[in-house]
Each structure stands twice: as C-alpha cells, then as structure tokens.
Amino acid sequence: MTDGEKHEANRQRVRRFLIGPLQALGFRFKKGTPIEEERKRLAQIADDVGYLTDQNLDRLYLALRDKGEGSARCFWPARATIIAFAQAAQPRPIEDMPGLASWFASEAGRRAEEDGRLVAEYRFWTVKHRPPLNDRERDLIxxxxxxxxxxxxxxxxxxxxxxxxxxxxEGMLHAYEIDEAAARELVRGSAGREDAA
Incomplete structure (x- = not known):
C-alpha cells in the first residue's frame, strides 16, 4: 500500500468512526457553503484526527455530539474545537509535528538525555505540545x-x-521503554541529518 493509499484509508476510517456518525446526528455546514468547501473541511478534520485509535475516535464522537454550533446546535464545530477535543482524547505524537520534534534534535534534547530527563520531557511535550514555561514545570519534570x-x-x-x-x-516498564526509544530516536534524528549534510 502506498503512502497515498494509506492516507486515504485513514480518512475513510475517520469518516466511518467520526464524521459519518456526526452527520447521522444532523451535523452540517451552514446553508450556502459550497460542496467543495464542505469536502475540503471534512478532509481537514479527517487529517487532523486521523492519528487517533478507533477507540479514541469513538471517544471523540461522544465528546462532540452535543457540541454543534448555532441555535439548533447542528453546525460543525470550529476546527480548533475538534483538534482540542482530539488532543484530550489522545495526544498527537510529537513525531507528527516536526516543529516540536526539532526541540529533541537540538542541544536541549541532548542535554535532557544526558541529565536523565528525556522520558519526562518527552511525556510533558506529548501532553502539552510545548516546552516547560517556568521553574515549577521544570521542577516537576x-x-x-x-x-x-x-x-x-x-x-x-x-x-x-x-x-x-x-x-x-511490567506495563510501566514497557511504556517507559517505548517512550524512551521514541525520544532517543528524535534526539538521534539530528545526528543523522547532520551526518548526511
């Protein structure tokens, strides 16, 4: 299966678990929205939340089903609202966001690894999608x-x-090792790019 086929299969999965059920409840776009614009917005939603597991797509459906906009509460919520609820259901992997992942490929990521904070930093970034902002957050990490x-x-x-x-x-150790490997891969990503240059 090519990347394009995987991408389209993922969109179909989101349509089956989220978009279709919300449409069946009555979610729609405002009258006069061109069909192409509707298709584009639904494709964006599918791409935004396609990283969710099937179970978390269902969780997102349950969270959104009463979040329609307008007086009849039947218009699609803003894209930002959907993304926020998706993030609450399952944080988007840092690996999917090169701008955030680049922190781990920087000197700061290497320093976190040397100081033994790499997994704690990775987990913080996975949930918050940002660096720690103050001494309290740095101390917590x-x-x-x-x-x-x-x-x-x-x-x-x-x-x-x-x-x-x-x-x-056993579960704790397994989860730690998965996060440790993912974080180290992000740190090593910079070395591979530097060597290739």
Missing part, C-alpha cells in the same frame, strides 16, 4: 524523571535477579 528512573531501575533489577515483577511494573 525533574522530579518525575527521578521517580520514573528509580521505578525502572527497581523493575530491571527484579528482572535481572529473576524476581517476579509487582502488579503494574
């Missing part, structure tokens, strides 16, 4: 980084000693 590193060290030590993991430790 540092505290979480220390806590998570300690929890990971304990779990890995148990595994090395063939001691059974506690409930939840």
């Amino acid at each position: 540092a505290k979480r980084a220390r806590q998570w590193a300690s929890e990971v060290d304990v779990a890995r030590d148990r595994l090395r000693r063939d001691v059974p993991l506690r409930p939840g430790e």
